[in-house]
Amino acid sequence: MxxxxxxxxxxxxxxxxxxxxxxxxxxxxxxxxxxxxxxxxxxxxxxxxxxxxxxxxxxxxxxxxxxxxxxxxxxxxxxxxxxxxxxASSCLDWGFEILVTNPQEVGVDRLLNGLAAYTLYDGPLVVIDLGTATTFDVIDEQGNYCGGVISPGLTLSLEALHKAAARLPKIGIGRPHSVIGKETIGAMRSGIYWGYIGLIEGIIKRIQSEHARKLTIIGTGGLAPLLAEGTTVFTKINAELTLEGLKILAHRNLIK
The missing domain is CATH 3.30.420.40 (ATPase, nucleotide binding domain)
Structure with a gap:
């Protein structure tokens, strides 16, 4: 086992x-x-x-x-x-090329997500990982890792907002019933939730503009199901994508 x-x-x-x-x-x-x-x-x-x-x-x-x-x-x-x-490191046999300037700089979680997503869903695709950071990783038709985008995670942004603005409370994450908030907490929730929906949709639109073929969009990370409620961008949500990537990588390098 x-x-x-x-x-x-x-x-x-x-x-x-x-x-x-x-x-x-x-x-x-x-x-x-x-x-x-x-x-x-x-x-x-x-x-x-x-x-x-x-x-x-x-x-x-x-x-x-x-x-x-x-x-x-x-x-x-x-x-x-x-x-x-x-x-797991960039030095192992991944079965694909890491097409960036310095492969050692790429977080292994991003490579693992790309490996699992391509194995399960084929390419070209983008993996959006909604964790401590929000990352977008692009995989081409051959399964090669092409690079991506890193932005602050939703929870991290909420913490920064609370710490930097003395009068803004610490709040939980949820999908607001409306975009226009009628009180401070409602306005904050709307800004965070719909702001990240806008970020996701905007970055995916720009990534897609650089590709001739339509991209499959895979969401992962703990907040992916919540944000998927507010957009039609995602093709598939797979919360355990990194685990799948580790299993696949182990089979390539340990189990001969």
Missing amino acids: LLVIDAGNTNIVVAVHDGNHWLGTWRLSTSPQRTSDEYASTLLTLMEKQHIPIDKIDKAIIGTVVPPVLYQLLLLCRQWFSVEPLI
Whole structure:
């Protein structure tokens, strides 16, 4: 069985795949201070509840954009699962070319999303990942990574608005009933939600203008389903795209 670890800026997603199905998926908060033993304490309990035998795990892969957590995740795999994990990086066999000036600068999460999206949906396509940052990644007809766009994430923008403007409260994210807000909170929610809808639609329109063929638009990340309610841009929503990418990458590089 394959242990898959996707460590993002906010959450670490851990999953187990038996070669045919995902047996379990769990989310832990990302914290550079958390030790491998602390991760193991939580994770082993969750796995036990779903009757997943840890001694059957014989392969592991880690993808992360948060270098400070990598060492403890390495220890987690080595000490608690007795496996040496594959670390996702631009140096591995991805099965496609990374057509940017410096491939080492591209976050592995973006490459993983592109790999999974092309495998599942074919190209050309754009993956929109609505996480801590909002990223747009372009994959061509051959599956090559062509580059993309990075903008601040929706939650990050809300935090910045609250911190920079003393009289604006901290609010939750939701789809407003109308664009015009009748009070401060309603106006903020409208600005954030419809502002990001406008950002998504505008950037996709400009990316499409640079391509002769119609692009498939794949949404991923925790906020993708919410924002998909307000636009027809998305062709498909797949919240677990990065996990799929890690599984595919592991098969290319670990499972021969």
